[in-house]
Amino acid sequence: MNIGKLEIRDREESFINLNPLQTGGRTTSDARKAIISFIDGYSVCDWCKGALHITTEPDIAGFLGDVSDFLGMDYVLPTNGCREAKYGVMHSISSGGSILCDGNMHYSSEVAAERAGLKIYKVPNSGEPEYKINPVDYAEGFENIKKETGKYPELALLTHVDGEYGNFVDAKEVGKICNDYSIPFLLNTAYSSGRMEIDGKKVGADFIACSGHKSWAAGGGNIGILAIKEGWQDKVFKPGTNWKSKPLEILGCSSRGASLMALMASFPFVKERVKNWDDEVKKARYLVSELEKIDIKQLGEKPKNHDLIKLDTPVYDNIAKNHKKKGYFLYYELKDRGIIGMKPGRTRKFKISTYGLSWEQVGYVAESFLEIGGG
């Protein structure tokens, strides 16, 4: 079925989608209803009061207050995405110094820092097979930067859960070190907030960047959240000189349409689903334990503490060598079984996510992988 030249997208309705990029942003029916209703350009501006974040009809201002409480922070602004939230912090803080980041950081953190004029230093991961970030290495990183540049970094960034291995880092430990050094701490929660409970004050974060379309069941475009601690609002949420209601870092008003409404509509569901995080982790661990019965090895920290699973799969790579479809066989074998989300052609290393699947679906995914692998 087509919409003009566009093919309809029915991947969530017709298949089990394992793409880690997409599982946490799968919308609720309420989000889709909000998107339908607010689909037109500037739809949230019917009752504009001068800026997006102070709009009360629809009640964006009230929603942002609720999100602030939910994240254990003090002030919140909507952004066009998590990367825009990170960039906003970096840009407002940067005076051309440096930033210390984790070695598993997302590329968008790196380009945001570069754009903000910050010199990037990294805390290395532990390498194969777990690629873990050790929080105490932040202290060593700070000292090394001081030794090299004469100054401590202007900002520290931690990717709470990285998008390559799905490793979960104890943000509280990093937060404590940052607080001890009086270095502002930016927590990138693209893969964590909206999936699991996060209390910014408890972890000692000065800033939290979130991705609505990655982990808060929002869609209809890009949407992010920037939450900050009391004391930073004059710097990070500073308004324009001649536009006192327009925060500079979101260029006055960020997401001005359906995606923000989708985020708001899904929020009650998100507040509830984070309470089920332990079960989501159990599903990931179960799938790993099943898959490792054949020649498959999970990469990243063990046991898993997140739904994003990176796998090393010699079993499929060996089959591909003699298969008529070569490396594409796995993609088609899975698709024939109603499972998608894998990059076509990949048989040696790939990422999947069990987030939001029922136990029945997870069991079926495990059976399918084992069957294809001859297990």
Next chain:
Amino acid sequence: MLMEDVVEKTFQMAFLIEDLREIWRKTAPFHKLKEEEIKQVLAIIDEIKNNCDAISTKVSK
């Protein structure tokens, strides 16, 4: 029924479709429905039909 009710019923149907879509999402890929889900699907279809009938009656007058 006012014309604005026709619009409201159109939205209601669009929203009911999203509820139906949600059931397909939760039961992918085989859509083997449990008793409760069958009831939900049939209730949604009934409501869509009722809305269609109401709109049909209104615009035919």
